[in-house]
Amino acid sequence: MVTPRRPPRRTTVAAPERLELLQDGTPVPPVRGGRAADLDATRVRAWWLGFSEQVRHRSEELTELDRLAGDGDFGHNLRAAVRGADARLDRTRPGDVAGVFDAVTLAFLDTGGTSGPLLGMWFREFSRHGGQTLSTEGLADAARAGLDTVQRLGGAQLGDKTMVDAMAPAADALRDAATASVPVVAALGAAYRAAADGARGTEGLRARRGRASYVGDVARGVVDPGALAIAWFFERGTVV
Amino acid sequence: MSATTGRPDVQLRATTGRRQFLNDRDDFVAEALEGFALAHPQLVSLHRDPDFVRRAPAGRRPGKVALVSGGGSGHEPLHTGFVGVGMLDAAVPGRVFTSPTALQVAAATRAVNTGAGVLHVVKNYTGDVLNFRIAAELATDDGVAVDQVLVEDDLATDPAVTGLDDGPGRRGTAAVVVVEKVCGAAAEEGAGLADLVALGRRTAQRSRTLSIALTAPTHPGERLPSFDLPEDEVEFGVGIHGERGVGRRAFSTAADLAEQLVTPVADAIEVQRGDAVLALVNGLGSTHPLELSVVFREVVRVLEARGVRVVRSLVGSPVTALDMAGVSVTLVPADDEVVRLWDAPARTAALTW
Numbered sequence: 001m002v003t004p005r006r007p008p009r010r011t012t013v014a015a016p017e018r019l020e021l022l023q024d025g026t027p028v029p030p031v032r033g034g035r036a037a038d039l040d041a042t043r044v045r046a047w048w049l050g051f052s053e054q055v056r057h058r059s060e061e062l063t064e065l066d067r068l069a070g071d072g073d074f075g076h077n078l079r080a081a082v083r084g085a086d087a088r089l090d091r092t093r094p095g096d097v098a099g100v101f102d103a104v105t106l107a108f109l110d111t112g113g114t115s116g117p118l119l120g121m122w123f124r125e126f127s128r129h130g131g132q133t134l135s136t137e138g139l140a141d142a143a144r145a146g147l148d149t150v151q152r153l154g155g156a157q158l159g160d161k162t163m164v165d166a167m168a169p170a171a172d173a174l175r176d177a178a179t180a181s182v183p184v185v186a187a188l189g190a191a192y193r194a195a196a197d198g199a200r201g202t203e204g205l206r207a208r209r210g211r212a213s214y215v216g217d218v219a220r221g222v223v224d225p226g227a228l229a230i231a232w233f234f235e236r237g238t239v240v
Numbered sequence: 241m242s243a244t245t246g247r248p249d250v251q252l253r254a255t256t257g258r259r260q261f262l263n264d265r266d267d268f269v270a271e272a273l274e275g276f277a278l279a280h281p282q283l284v285s286l287h288r289d290p291d292f293v294r295r296a297p298a299g300r301r302p303g304k305v306a307l308v309s310g311g312g313s314g315h316e317p318l319h320t321g322f323v324g325v326g327m328l329d330a331a332v333p334g335r336v337f338t339s340p341t342a343l344q345v346a347a348a349t350r351a352v353n354t355g356a357g358v359l360h361v362v363k364n365y366t367g368d369v370l371n372f373r374i375a376a377e378l379a380t381d382d383g384v385a386v387d388q389v390l391v392e393d394d395l396a397t398d399p400a401v402t403g404l405d406d407g408p409g410r411r412g413t414a415a416v417v418v419v420e421k422v423c424g425a426a427a428e429e430g431a432g433l434a435d436l437v438a439l440g441r442r443t444a445q446r447s448r449t450l451s452i453a454l455t456a457p458t459h460p461g462e463r464l465p466s467f468d469l470p471e472d473e474v475e476f477g478v479g480i481h482g483e484r485g486v487g488r489r490a491f492s493t494a495a496d497l498a499e500q501l502v503t504p505v506a507d508a509i510e511v512q513r514g515d516a517v518l519a520l521v522n523g524l525g526s527t528h529p530l531e532l533s534v535v536f537r538e539v540v541r542v543l544e545a546r547g548v549r550v551v552r553s554l555v556g557s558p559v560t561a562l563d564m565a566g567v568s569v570t571l572v573p574a575d576d577e578v579v580r581l582w583d584a585p586a587r588t589a590a591l592t593w
């Protein structure tokens with residue numbers, strides 16, 4: 001009598017591809033083509049919703065940083081913008097990457113002030129460079145174009161203690177990843193590490209642009225909340 | 241109820257701060273826009289979500305370059321009060337003292353474009369400048385020709401005065417009315433976008449304004465003004481957002497205070513003996529017309545003493561800072577072109593001749 005052989009049971013607890021990402025209360029189905037594949041609309045939406053949840057839960061941290069160095073409205077404004085984006089995504093249910101980032105863009109351009117619209121123009125480049133799917137190459141192009149747009153419109157240079165201090169190193173990291181043909185999720189990991197380093201580096205800087213510039217040296221020792229939000233954004237892309 | 245007096249608290253508070261006519265502070269601007277549109281159905285129509293005020297159909301002109309302006313609310317009648325024939329095609333209001341969003345401005349820009357292009361008239365504030373620039377890029381991507389005139393007339397924030405070379409520069413204040421009037425008239429005559437940009441920039445760059453506040457404004461739903469001012473002092477060099485000025489000076493007679501405004505402005509625009517100017521005496525929200533007339537009389541006196549003629553004027557409260565008590569003086573060199581365009585017909589809620 002021959003006992004049929006079964007494949008050995010896998011004992012891994014939580015391989016990254018088995019992480020359950022809730023989307024509308026249901027687990028996201030396994031990624032077709034594996035996590036090395038380019039990002040499709042479903043995964044970009046999951047990436048966005050992960051970031052949105054992070055902002056909703058931790059906007060107080062951003063507000064506190066901004067209270068110390070700016071006028072204290074950044075966390076509130078960002079929260080309002082991601083809420084708007086979530087609502088637009090619910091309403092429009094975009095079927096491609098460009099559509100997901102377009103909904104995000106419009107929500108941010110619908111907020112007043114300066115950081116919201118600047119982020120909107122940054123996300124707009126992700127919409128422009130993302131078609132049906134988003135590759136490492138597309139991400140690198142989007143991050144570079146987004147950085148250029150934010151610098152052109154906002155006038156901030158590297159080291160001015162703004163969101164640019166996270167956007168610029170992330171764009172460099174994505175360019176390196178594209179050159180080395182790194183899969184997209186790994187590339188987002190590299191972007192996250194670069195953005196997080198950049199955000200941490202703003203702690204020692206004196207603000208020269210944005211609201212924090214009005215308080216001068218008082219802002220030293222405080223991480224720029226805009227730069228931190230950019231690091232959060234890339235971080236949530238590493239788990240889709 | 242108050243424990244000590246037994247009277248409702250609201251009556252007690254009412255004696256210690258400003259009272260306002262409002263229902264809900266969150267709906268304040270939206271309700272005011274609705275009321276404004278109801279009051280002027282023959283002049284304007286209100287577009288909701290995104291919010292902007294545009295000319296009523298009867299005032300629209302096919303083939304004309306359209307003028308769009310906007311900014312935070314709280315400066316009324318600016319800008320909604322200047323929508324109509326001879327001035328703006330649309331005005332885009334933000335929340336109180338907050339720039340409109342880029343999507344609002346882009347929607348208004350697309351709506352009023354006749355194909356001849358759209359001129360944005362923007363007061364120099366970081367949020368306004370950014371959101372109008374973004375809106376211009378969005379509209380340009382949709383095939384609309386858009387260009388901008390930046391109004392930056394506030395002498396108190398001139399880098400030459402403040403020493404801040406890399407700051408945001410002079411704020412945009414009351415001279416925006418003059419730019420909207422002359423560019424609006426030229427657009428009505430059929431001027432092209434490039435000509436309007438040149439005219440607007442020439443006018444804006446030659447205009448200067450200086451302001452004094454006697455009291456700070458009180459925000460909608462607030463009880464206390466945004467800063468305190470002692471009885472014997474005035475806030476010198478204020479803007480139009482209830483912020484502190486560049487310094488405090490002694491409260492004095494109208495003649496003395498007016499001279500402190502006119503002389504630096506006249507020096508800054510370099511008017512010579514025999515030159516002609518357009519003078520705007522602007523109340524900042526709660527200064528009575530009688531006071532404004534007294535100030536204007538002093539403005540003319542000071543200028544006449546310098547041999548400068550006031551050939552056109554506007555005395556009123558077109559550009560306010562909520563209910564701030566105070567006055568601004570704007571001078572614009574008045575060449576034949578400016579005078580002709582200033583005199584051209586206008587039919588708007590706040591300015592008609």
